[in-house]
Amino acid sequence: MKKTLLITMALILIVAAVSAKEMQMGTNQKPAELNQQGLRLNPTRDVPAHTFSVLPTSIITSYYDYMIGSYNSIPMRFVADQFGGGYFMTFHARRQPASQRRVFYTYVDPAGTSSVNEITSVQNWEGYPTMTFDPVVGKPLYSWHVNADADGEYEIQFTSDAFLGGLPGLINDPVLLVDNPSTMTSPSGVTTTNNEFIWPTVEVGPSPIPGKRRVYVLGRNAETNTGGPSENAYIAYADFDVDDIEMGNALTWSYTSIPEMNNWNVDQAVWRRPFHSLAVTNDGNVYYVGYHFAQDTVNEVSIDEPDMDVFICDNYGQGTWTRVSEFSKLQSWNPPASPGGPGYFTDPDNGDTPYPDSAMIWQLSNSSHLNAVVDSEGNLQIAGLWALNAGQYYYPALQFVKQYIYNPLNQTFQIREVYPISENPDDYFQPWDMEAPWGVVDEWGGTPPDQYPLMASDWNFPHWDSSIHGDAMMFHYNNIKISESNNNQMMAIVWQNSVRARWANLYSDPDYTDFANTPEVYISVSPDNGRTWSEPIVLNNVETPQFAGIKPMWVYPADQIKFVGMQGQNKVGRLGIMMYDDYTWGSAAITPPVGQNDGGRVMYFELEIVFPLSEVSNDDGALPPVANLLQPNYPNPFNPSTTITFNMPLSGNANLAVYNVKGQLVKTLVAGSVTSGDHKVVWNGTDNGGQSVSSGVYFYRLTTNGHTETRKMMLMK
Secondary structure (H helix, E strand, O other): OOOOOOEOOOOOOOOOOOOOOOOOOOOOOEEEOOOOOOEOOOOOOOOOOEEEEEEEEEEEEEOOOOOOOOOOOOOEEEOOHHHOOOEEEEEEEOOOOOOOOEEEEEEEOOOOOEEEEEOOOOOOOEEEEEEEEOOOOOOEEEEEEEOOOOOOOOEEEEEEEOOEOOEOOOEOOOEEEEOOOEEEEOOOOOEEEEEOEEEEEEEEEEOOOOOOEEEEEEEEEOOOOOOOOOOOEEEEEEEEOHHHHHHOOOOOOEEEEOHHHHHHHHOOOEEEEEEEEEEEOOOOOEEEEEEEEEEEOOOOOEOOOOOEEEEEEOOOOOOOEEEEEEOOOEEOOOOEOOOOOOEOOEEHHHOOEEOOHHHEEEEEEOOOOOOOEEOOOOOEEEEEEEEEEEOOEEEEEEEEEEEEEEEOOOOEEEEEEEEOOOOOOOOOOEOOEOOOOOOOOOOEEEEOOEEEEOOEOOOOOOOOOOOHHHHOHHHHHOOOEEOOOOOOOOEEEEEEEOHHHHHHHHOOOHHHHHHOOOOEEEEEEEOOOOOOOOOOEEEOOOOOHHHOOOOEEEEEEOOOOEEEEEEOOEEEEEEEEEEEEEOOOOOOOOOOOOOOOOOEEEEEEEEEEEOOOOOOOHHHOOOOOOOOOEOOOEOOOEOOOEEEEEEEOOOEEEEEEEEOOOOOEEEEEEEEEEOOEEEEEEEOOEOOOOOEOOOEEEEEEEEEOOEEEEEEEEEOO
């Protein structure tokens, strides 16, 4: 088999249907064929035991068959038992083929009784609703975009539900938050008047006003003033309490934006395309988390710069914004095309010369609809696809699910594998090197001289055909979502896969004929705040009887898993999921369309899952994340010194350090090898320079043997 790349398309920008306001295509690299079907990824661990606690249930028939919820947040929210239990959901739908697209709410109580209706009573074209459920006041909050006036631009609206006595639908009058077109002046001095902030995300957190909560609604700019789409953000925020929601009181709204992103939107030399989501933490920090790519607008080549971003405002949205970034790159290598031969992957722009090992990297890509969450330790997490890249090209058949975690205390990033998980303790997953001995190709295909390294491939999208919608399927359809961790450190990542359908249709593989019209749902769960992830649960209409006749699309997990008890040493939780059953596979709403607008059903179901034990154990020299190695300091509050105690069950390297509320390092107390047993360290309130620090809240953080713990203390002078 020839090892040269077959380039299937060049970079293009496609503007989808104006009425639908879909985002524009977003990759800046060119896809290249793998030139082999690839091997199927077989389970390497036990799939978590699971049952349907709620069978797939129809909410409404809808004739709008694209991305039924918000792009960058979770539109299904868990309701704690103290507020009645169950789930709230929001989505857009069309009741009839020619009717307006409207935004809806649904409340499903613990008995399975559901309420569904439009959020507003005005027959406008509405879309991409987002919601949150405030865990303090127990009220749902909604936002969406809609053309609410005579001009052509969409606006952002907001409302809340009084939700009294367990009765949903007590909707307050919608508020116009952003009236587009909007005027924006960047720090570089450029003023633009054409901005259209839409595709909202709503989140809620603490307020600096005692007794209040603060809601944030972020809109993304649909207009570009640079080399391509560059959706800078505009954020409205307001304070409220339970009486404000129940009485329908008008809230006082303030506005902010991210100056650096405003510069991105008007930069004529560099096109930066961001894909981010909003997150709010209980300490009043506001984060905009995701990734971006950069391209030279003159030469139209990629710019190599850190792409994982965390924009931070550390004062309830009222302070300055800063950015912390890091590369998402993971080093790979170019396997030989035959035993002892040159590299398999070659550069079509350089006479099909094999790429050097240094050019082969895994990088975050095709994950424009990601969301960001906060785990129970205060870390930020996202999930997405990491694609194999070389030069200006990437390999669509080699894209695998990973996540990155950002630690606000020390401002560091970590990339973890979700699926597949590498068996090599010293390297990330390489699809041609999946078993020992490591660093060599596992198996060869073909016959000399036309050999090639056999490798695993996958297709983590809800449609097999990348050519639909003008070769933009991978951009429009990617939809990997991650849940928050609950108090028991339980999380889930949900995405879709159609590799078996791809092999049935593209390669006419008879082994997968039954899957030719079958998108699949993948669910991986974590018992330990995302430190380890399970083999995915796979649901489809061939192997899952409860999915018979269902083509699941636009799948969204609930924002949180409900802990229901223990099964031996294993945690058991229930995960709600909202989805669209697409009667004809593929979206008729996107231009150019797939199929006819013959509708489908908005549905939900719930799985009860037995979570695996954490794979972080004493057997491999690491420690369970739930162990309490770090003890409360004493005294606390303190002046002038305090004693910190920690335990080392195993000898190993340890780092104990003090940070301020901005996550800046103040004092390193321990750094190096530490023996097993109890240890005590005294901090005298000085920094690494020996200078006394001011009164305030500080955090002390222990990292050892793959385990991290953080506690809070207060210095009072």
